[in-house]
Amino acid sequence: MSSLELLSDEGLRCDGRRPTEVRKMSCSFGVFDQSDGSAYVELGNTRVLAAVYGPHDIRGSRSKARHNRAIINCQYSMATFSTSERKPRQRGDYRSLEITNNLREVFENAILTELFPHSQIDIFVEVLQSDGSNYSACVNAATLAVIHAGIPIKDVVCACSASMVTDQPIVDVNYLEESIGSGPILTIALLPKGKQILSMESSGRMHSTVVPQVMESAINGCQQILQVMKESILSHVKSLNKQ
Structure with missing residues (x-):
């Protein structure tokens, strides 16, 4: 299949979405006691779990402690069954480290680390099923886990x-x-109030003339995802108030 076939004559994508439409997203809290x-988080068929521990005392060498803020420790991994290729995945591969x-x-x-000097916050994220946009799904899941903590x-x-x-x-x-080459993929992590970009990565080289269009589309996609996340947070808070 060529890139020309990624959009139908009606302007629909291979999964029936419009070009500006994100996949169906659902979120839940408190999956680990x-x-x-x-x-x-489920983003289409991409499924991600995130867990947060802390703030807590520094583990390991005390030399890495910061007197004015907490240190953030993150770990990303993919389950061996997350893709159709059933093979062991080492935590130290290049993409995982990236x-x-x-x-x-x-x-x-994003975190107000200055409120927790001499401490550590651990964020663990695992992709249970991979169907594209793993990194963005991980950011969204980790955000909700941090808020839940x-x-x-x-x-x-x-x-x-x-x-x-x-x-x-x-x-x-x-x-x-x-996988069939839609072109370089740009992923943006955003603080939506001021549209502050915290992270922007590209999977390949993108011509400078199309970067503004792709950036704007990613930001608009962030706004769609934000609405789902806010609704999930509000629903969780309401359920806590009923207890």
């Missing part, structure tokens, strides 16, 4: 991917669109 906060570092940078800038955060961090197909921007890229 042992953690301080946890969340489960996503781990990106997650740490996002939450170092009661850790102060500047805003509800939301993330979305975008790409370009035959001069048409598309948002929330799925696995089929990733």
Whole structure:
């Protein structure tokens, strides 16, 4: 299948969505009793679990402690059954390390770490099923887990991917669109109030003339995802008030 076939004559994508439409998203809280906060996110067929521990005392060497803020420790992994390729996945592969570092940078800038000096916050994220846009789903799940843990955060961090197909921007890229070459994929993690971009990564080189269009599409996708996340948070708070 070529990139020309990613959009039908009616302008619909391979999964029936419009180019500007994100996949159906659902969120739930409190999936782990042992953690301080946890969340489960489904973005289409991409399914992600996130757990947060802390703030707690520094573990390991005390030399990494910061007197003016908490340190953020992140770990990203993919379950062996998350894709059709049933093979062991090492935690130290390049893509896993890249996503781990990106997650740490996002939450170092989003969490009010200055409120917790000499402490550590651990964020663990695992992809249970991979169907594209893994990184953006991980950011969204980790955000909800941080909020569930009661850790102060500047805003509800939301993330979305975008790409370009035959001069048409598309948002929330799925696995089929990733694998058959929709073009370089841009993923943005956003603090929505001021539209502050915390993270922006591209899977390949993108011509400068299309970057603004793809960025705008990703930001619009973030706004769609934000609405679902806010509704989930509100629903969770209401359920707590009824208890």
